[in-house]
Amino acid sequence: MASHEAKHTISVLVENEFGVLTRVAGLFSGRGFNIESLSVAPTLDDSISRMTIVTSGDERILEQITKQLNKLIDTIKVIDFTDSEYVEREMALIKVQATEDTRAEVLRIVDIFRGNVVDVTARSYTMEITGAPSKIKAVIDLLKPIGIQEIVRSGPVVLGRGAKGWNG
Amino acid sequence: MKRTGSQILLESLLQEEVDTVFGYPGGTVINIYNDLLDYPIKHILTRHEQAAVHSADGYARATGKVGVAIATSGPGATNTVTGIATAYMDSIPMVVITGQVPTPLIGNDAFQEADIVGITRSITKHNYLVKDVRDLSRIVKQAFYIARTGRPGPVLIDLPKDVQLATTEFAYPESVELRGYKPTISGNVRQVEKAAKMIMAARRPVLYVGGGATASDAGKDLIAFAELLQTPVVTTLMGMAAFPTGHPLSLGMLGMHGTYYANMAVTNSDLLIAIGARFDDRVTGRVAAFAPKAKIVHIDIDPTSIKKNVRVDLPIVGELRDVIGKISSKLQEDKDQIAALSEHTAPWRSQIDSWRAQYPMTYKSSDKVIKPQYVIEKIRELTREDAIIATEVGQHQMWTAQFFNFCHPRTFLTSGGLGTMGFGLPAALGAQVACPDRQVIDISGDGSFQMNSQELATLVQYKLPVKIAILNNNFLGMVRQWQQLFFDRRYSQTPLDVPIDFVKLAEAYGATGLLADKPDQVESVIRKALDTPGPVLMEFRVDREENVMPMVPAGAAIDEMVLAS
Numbered sequence: 130m131a132s133h134e135a136k137h138t139i140s141v142l143v144e145n146e147f148g149v150l151t152r153v154a155g156l157f158s159g160r161g162f163n164i165e166s167l168s169v170a171p172t173l174d175d176s177i178s179r180m181t182i183v184t185s186g187d188e189r190i191l192e193q194i195t196k197q198l199n200k201l202i203d204t205i206k207v208i209d210f211t212d213s214e215y216v217e218r219e220m221a222l223i224k225v226q227a228t229e230d231t232r233a234e235v236l237r238i239v240d241i242f243r244g245n246v247v248d249v250t251a252r253s254y255t256m257e258i259t260g261a262p263s264k265i266k267a268v269i270d271l272l273k274p275i276g277i278q279e280i281v282r283s284g285p286v287v288l289g290r291g292a293k294g295w296n297g
Numbered sequence: 298m299k300r301t302g303s304q305i306l307l308e309s310l311l312q313e314e315v316d317t318v319f320g321y322p323g324g325t326v327i328n329i330y331n332d333l334l335d336y337p338i339k340h341i342l343t344r345h346e347q348a349a350v351h352s353a354d355g356y357a358r359a360t361g362k363v364g365v366a367i368a369t370s371g372p373g374a375t376n377t378v379t380g381i382a383t384a385y386m387d388s389i390p391m392v393v394i395t396g397q398v399p400t401p402l403i404g405n406d407a408f409q410e411a412d413i414v415g416i417t418r419s420i421t422k423h424n425y426l427v428k429d430v431r432d433l434s435r436i437v438k439q440a441f442y443i444a445r446t447g448r449p450g451p452v453l454i455d456l457p458k459d460v461q462l463a464t465t466e467f468a469y470p471e472s473v474e475l476r477g478y479k480p481t482i483s484g485n486v487r488q489v490e491k492a493a494k495m496i497m498a499a500r501r502p503v504l505y506v507g508g509g510a511t512a513s514d515a516g517k518d519l520i521a522f523a524e525l526l527q528t529p530v531v532t533t534l535m536g537m538a539a540f541p542t543g544h545p546l547s548l549g550m551l552g553m554h555g556t557y558y559a560n561m562a563v564t565n566s567d568l569l570i571a572i573g574a575r576f577d578d579r580v581t582g583r584v585a586a587f588a589p590k591a592k593i594v595h596i597d598i599d600p601t602s603i604k605k606n607v608r609v610d611l612p613i614v615g616e617l618r619d620v621i622g623k624i625s626s627k628l629q630e631d632k633d634q635i636a637a638l639s640e641h642t643a644p645w646r647s648q649i650d651s652w653r654a655q656y657p658m659t660y661k662s663s664d665k666v667i668k669p670q671y672v673i674e675k676i677r678e679l680t681r682e683d684a685i686i687a688t689e690v691g692q693h694q695m696w697t698a699q700f701f702n703f704c705h706p707r708t709f710l711t712s713g714g715l716g717t718m719g720f721g722l723p724a725a726l727g728a729q730v731a732c733p734d735r736q737v738i739d740i741s742g743d744g745s746f747q748m749n750s751q752e753l754a755t756l757v758q759y760k761l762p763v764k765i766a767i768l769n770n771n772f773l774g775m776v777r778q779w780q781q782l783f784f785d786r787r788y789s790q791t792p793l794d795v796p797i798d799f800v801k802l803a804e805a806y807g808a809t810g811l812l813a814d815k816p817d818q819v820e821s822v823i824r825k826a827l828d829t830p831g832p833v834l835m836e837f838r839v840d841r842e843e844n845v846m847p848m849v850p851a852g853a854a855i856d857e858m859v860l861a862s
Contacts, residue, residue, distance in 0.1 A: 143477075144476075144477060147426065147428070148414065148415075148418075148426070151415065151418065152418060155418055155419055156419075159419045189604065192604060193601065193604075193605060196600045196601040196603075197601050199600070200599070200600075200601050201477070202422070202423040202443060202475065202477055202478045203477055204477050205476050205477045
């Protein structure tokens with residue numbers, strides 16, 4: 130069962146209009162579809178926003194999700210990345226306790242994962258980590274024992290591999 | 298010349314050739330109502346906003362045109378919700394215009410403010426909040442276009458009071474630009490060819506016709522298609538009148554209260570061709586046992602309907618007439634093939650005939666108590682072939698579907714998807730406004746009727762000669778039936794024990810009331826009602842515990858019917 134309930138990443142290009150986020154979110158909640166994460170921002174053409182939605186479900190549910198998204202009047206294009214090659218990145222900002230004993234360890238971890246420290250105090254580091262969600266999870270697992278004060282994740286964004294792009 | 302938002306709205310309605318709107322005035326639409334006096338648009342004042350929307354819906358169902366309703370903000374808008382949801386479930390083209398508090402007050406919990414765009418988001422095909430008067434004509438144009446094209450549906454326009462008062466130049470757009478909305482009209486040729494092959498290979502084919510056939514006005518095409526293939530036809534509640542019930546190939550309705558032979562045909566078919574239907578749970582019964590031996594071809598303009606509830610072997614997205622026409626042409630390329638097909642499927646048709654003979658659609662008649670089915674049969678007998686029949690929801694609705702032989706599309710107005718009690722009377726009202734010369738009958742139960750009985754006043758005010766037939770059993774009959782069959786006759790809250798004098802109620806509104814409580818009075822009451830000008834309410838005191846049969850119990854397969862109680 131678990132293998133059928135796989136994660137799927139979908140990009141949705143929508144009219145950058147009032148209420149469009151509610152339409153998409155409402156569609157998912159109203160029809161009982163899952164949203165694991167959702168990120169949204171305007172594209173080069175600021176009349177179009179691009180959403181990246183990570184969802185889960187079997188093949189039938191995924192087909193319904195893409196069809197229902199397409200049915201929204203404000204939806205311009207739906208791209209399902211399930212069977213294609215794509216690059217996926219997520220960013221996390223993590224505020225970690227950094228006492229005298231742990232400061233060096235924290236910096237080492239930041240270094241290993243090619244993160245950046247973006248804010249420093251006497252008692253904390255705030256770092257920026259970018260990568261696939263699995264990488265973010267690895268960093269979190271390592272930092273947890275040291276003491277994470279606060280964390281925010283952007284949710285993944287994806288783009289298909291290759292030279293071809295959706296113009297927008 | 299500059300015009301106000303409310304004038305632009307009305308100008309736009311004229312551009313859309315709207316001649317009638319249904320509505321109810323209020324504070325945030327007072328300017329629209331003021332300007333309405335200067336426009337050649339007929340306004341029908343219902344007595345409840347829900348009824349205004351159902352009336353616009355009935356108007357749309359009877360004509361195929363876009364129905365239009367107007368309501369004020371807040372409670373006016375929230376009262377439209379049931380009407381909008383009803384239209385949405387049944388894919389009825391409609392534009393609902395609501396007033397809204399002035400834009401600077403939106404979000405402030407102002408008097409009579411409700412976020413109707415938020416509330417109706419999931420029950421409209423699309424909706425708009427107009428924030429700038431310069432967008433208004435474009436939005437109205439888009440709203441009508443969206444409502445009537447593709448799979449039709451209701452669109453709501455929320456119009457704040459200050460936008461109604463703001464002014465700009467009026468220019469109605471010539472075309473609609475919606476990059477996210479391009480319904481597929483033309484069926485894919487390769488899919489069509491596959492369908493033709495599957496049809497040629499079938500030995501036990503069935504056409505399963507839904508409301509899409511009415512929405513796309515495909516009635517004639519369907520008859521031609523069924524006759525070409527010599528294929529039996531089952532219809533959903535929404536598809537009933539799209540294919541004439543009296544046609545030799547018609548097996549009537551399938552599903553929970555379908556005919557024995559329709560359900561047997563579907564269960565034993567080897568090819569089920571779904572045409573503008575959506576495999577509702579009331580149709581399929583237990584999904585795993587639905588049409589288990591059949592390959593399924595699903596033709597629909599809405600891709601989301603396909604593979605939503607059942608597996609589909611061949612999906613074809615497109616407008617029904619286009620797809621059916623293409624399949625027919627493909628099949629007709631080889632005349633011998635067609636002749637052979639009819640021959641191959643002859644044993645199947647005789648099998649169905651024997652099912653039909655075994656358990657025909659029937660009921661136990663009585664000369665002591667009025668059988669509700671008898672009333673339905675008599676109404677059919679005494680009305681014209683093109684009479685428009687509206688129903689409410691419940692037992693009377695199912696009996697109408699089972700015993701009224703519908704001859705023409707758009708003559709059966711019923712809330713199929715949402716199952717809205719109180720729909721029939723206002724829908725009949727709207728249909729009568731649209732078709733003043735036709736006979737319009739609302740077949741009702743005593744429960745449903747009381748959900749919008751105030752519309753008797755509207756019928757009287759506009760001299761609309763709608764005839765109402767209440768099958769009065771002093772019960773919420775359908776729920777009572779379930780309680781009888783599945784809850785050990787524990788009639789919880791289903792007896793309507795106050796004996797309402799419906800005749801007096803009709804008379805109180807200035808309509809005519811007639812009563813029949815013996816079988817031999819039924820015919821004379823119907824005749825008298827049909828001969829009486831203006832609205833007439835007929836009350837038939839019917840057998841209180843008559844059940845709708847056959848019945849597929851919840852969770853059962855559709856061939857596991859209870860045939861009689």
